[in-house]
Amino acid sequence: MTHLRKLLPLLGLVAVLAWAQPATKLQDAARGPAAVPDTTRPPMLGNAVNDDVRRPRNYDTQPPTIPHRVDGYQVDRNFNKCLDCHARGKASFSQAIPVSATHYFDRSGKELPHISTRRYFCMQCHVPQDSVPPIVGNSFGAAPPVSLPANK
Template identity: 55%
Template sequence: MNNKTRQFFVAALMAASLGTVIAAQAAGAVESLRGRDVETQSREPGKYATEKDGPPIERNYVQQPPLIPHKIDGYSITTNFNKCMDCHSWTRYRETGATKVSLTHFKDRDGKELSNISPRRYFCNQCHVPQTDAKPLVENTFKKAEGLR
């Protein structure tokens, strides 16, 4: 492909992309997945609000990560600090009344036990999400696993 042809394709792709963005914004189709500030406890259809602190929702299948039964807005989880461990660490869970981190979080990929949380399990919100009042986006016929009924 020569340089002129390449420039033409790049220009055409940029024009098409820009046109798509402008059309979507004009139609009001571009918005956050949450659709609003999670601090406002909106009950608008299609929007959700983080549940207030409360008891955990039951799990639906055996290996399901537990949902977080409280807000985590402003929680910092970086390579140097994990706000969740202020309450959920093995040294603090009794004092705070929080659930302690599972022993499974202290194993590496080969099953070897570690003295600290595995780097694969350190970023809690990779698997754990706050409970919400979200309504299903599509019809759902999911049934709980037999072993948990």
């Protein structure tokens, strides 16, 4: 008991020191030195890559990234600019890659005569790219293609 009594002031000191540590000790690559409760100023939007070159996919079932600019394209309940070119019925005229058949199935697997609502907001899954260096280093490599058995 006496030992604990002697230790108490020390524990108190440790607690005070821990509390006094600036919250910026841990630096996050995306946030910089801003403390966790503070709001950071988001970086300016860059210049999206617009080279029209379709990019290889990194794994099976990856939504392909967008190789063209999409600034100002209207996608709301009244109009979907993406479908103006990418709808299956428009592709022969627009020369865009038609959305795949998967985009016309509802969640119970029923084929629909129109794009599925699950696939309406294209940029939930497809994103344009900026040519910026990654903020943290990584050694990500593309997954080897999966070969499915025939007739499956």
